[in-house]
Each structure stands twice: as C-alpha cells, then as structure tokens.
Amino acid sequence: MxxxxxxxxxxxxxxxxxxxxxxxxxxxxxxxxxxGTARGVNQSGIPVGKKIPRATTTTLQGAEWSTSELIGTPSIMLFGSPTCKECADILPDFRRIARMNNVKPILLLFSSVDLASDYVRKMAYDDEVLIASSEFANHLDVQVTPYAYAVDLNGVIRHKGLVNSREQLEAYAIASRAS
Structure with a gap:
C-alpha cells in the first residue's frame, strides 16, 4: 500500500x-x-507621458521618415502586419476614426516593401504607410501587433498598447488630441 x-x-x-x-x-x-490587457505587453513600449524618441524608417515609396515629423499633429501610430488578422479587421476603422477625430493615421507594417504594397492595395488603404524594421520597432519598444501609440501634437505619448477594437481606436484618437 x-x-x-x-x-x-x-x-x-x-x-x-x-x-x-x-x-x-x-x-x-x-x-x-x-x-488586450496582458500586463507584460502593455507595460512594454515607451511610457505614457514621455516624448516619443527620435527614430527613422522608410515610407512605402522609399523616402526617409522620422518620428520628429509627428510634432505639430496629433497622430495614431498603428503597428501591424499583412499576416495579422486583427490588423486587417481594424484597419478600415483606423482610417475612419482618425479622420473623424482630426488625427493623423500612421500605419507601420512589419513587412517587406513588396508585401506591404500588395497589402495596402488589397485593403484600399491610401494614408501614410511606413515599413517598420526590427531596429525601428526595437527603438520604440514594439513587439506585437496590432500595437498603437497615441501621440499628441507635442510628440508626447498619451496612450499605448494593444488595440483590437473600434472602441480602443476611439480612445487612442481622443487621447492623441489631449495635451
């Protein structure tokens, strides 16, 4: 026994x-x-209230783009991927909500230029699209998609984290207008 x-x-x-x-x-x-509330993911990223660090990447057309271009315009930076289903689901709302709230939508794709071009053509997305290199994403401490930053007109982060619904996008748009 x-x-x-x-x-x-x-x-x-x-x-x-x-x-x-x-x-x-x-x-x-x-x-x-x-x-969208995993503590480990939402604690990553640049802290709310801090100015977005200077970092550069390229546009879909190959031109250089810098985070310093955010100064003067409330913006929402949405990090996505052509293979991310949630990103595709919220992309139409992203543009519409940004325009309704007079906020600049900036889509950053973890992708090659060719794949990103096909993706935005398929999604009929005609606002600014940037290529998010791993170096650029590391500099802004972004590790997952869809991840967003609400940046006010002074370049200060007002909201950050995972975003996977229309309501969350609206909260980001409102936060980016606050200063």
Missing part, C-alpha cells in the same frame, strides 16, 4: 506542475488576444 501511495503521489505531481504552467500561459494568451 505504501509503495502504491508514493507512486500515485509522484505521478499526480508530475501531471499537476505542467498543467499549472499551461494554464498560466493560456491565461496570458487570453488576455493578449481577447481582452
């Missing part, structure tokens, strides 16, 4: 520990994908 007890006791712990770890991973993923 004693041997059977210890074998079953050890077997249960061997099963319980991986299940606990799996549950923690699943809860984190649920927060990221459904609720």
């Amino acid at each position: 004693n041997t059977i007890f210890w074998i079953s006791y050890i077997s249960l712990w061997i099963l319980v520990v991986p299940l606990v770890i799996l549950n923690l991973v699943l809860f984190r993923q649920l927060g990221i994908m459904v609720m």
Whole structure:
C-alpha cells in the first residue's frame, strides 16, 4: 500500500506542475488576444507621458521618415502586419476614426516593401504607410501587433498598447488630441 501511495503521489505531481504552467500561459494568451490587457505587453513600449524618441524608417515609396515629423499633429501610430488578422479587421476603422477625430493615421507594417504594397492595395488603404524594421520597432519598444501609440501634437505619448477594437481606436484618437 505504501509503495502504491508514493507512486500515485509522484505521478499526480508530475501531471499537476505542467498543467499549472499551461494554464498560466493560456491565461496570458487570453488576455493578449481577447481582452488586450496582458500586463507584460502593455507595460512594454515607451511610457505614457514621455516624448516619443527620435527614430527613422522608410515610407512605402522609399523616402526617409522620422518620428520628429509627428510634432505639430496629433497622430495614431498603428503597428501591424499583412499576416495579422486583427490588423486587417481594424484597419478600415483606423482610417475612419482618425479622420473623424482630426488625427493623423500612421500605419507601420512589419513587412517587406513588396508585401506591404500588395497589402495596402488589397485593403484600399491610401494614408501614410511606413515599413517598420526590427531596429525601428526595437527603438520604440514594439513587439506585437496590432500595437498603437497615441501621440499628441507635442510628440508626447498619451496612450499605448494593444488595440483590437473600434472602441480602443476611439480612445487612442481622443487621447492623441489631449495635451
């Protein structure tokens, strides 16, 4: 009896520990994908209230673009990818909400120029599109998509984090106008 007890006791712990770890991973993923509130992701990025650092990237047409161009215009920077389903779902709302709130929409795609060109053509997106290189994304501490920054006219971050709904986009637009 004693041997059977210890074998079953050890077997249960061997099963319980991986299940606990799996549950923690699943809860984190649920927060990221459904609720947009994963603490680890939302704590990344430039802190709210700080000025956006100077960083450069290129436009879809190959011209150089700098974050210093954000000064003077409230903007929403949306980091996306042509392979991101959530990005494609919110892209039409992104343009519409930005225009309704008199905010400049800036779409940054983790992609090659060719793939990004095909994507914006397919999505009929005609506002400013930038290529987000890994160096540029690292400089702005962006690691996931769709991730956004609301930047006010002084270049200060007013809101940041995952964005996957129309309501969240509206909150970003309103935040970028506050100064």
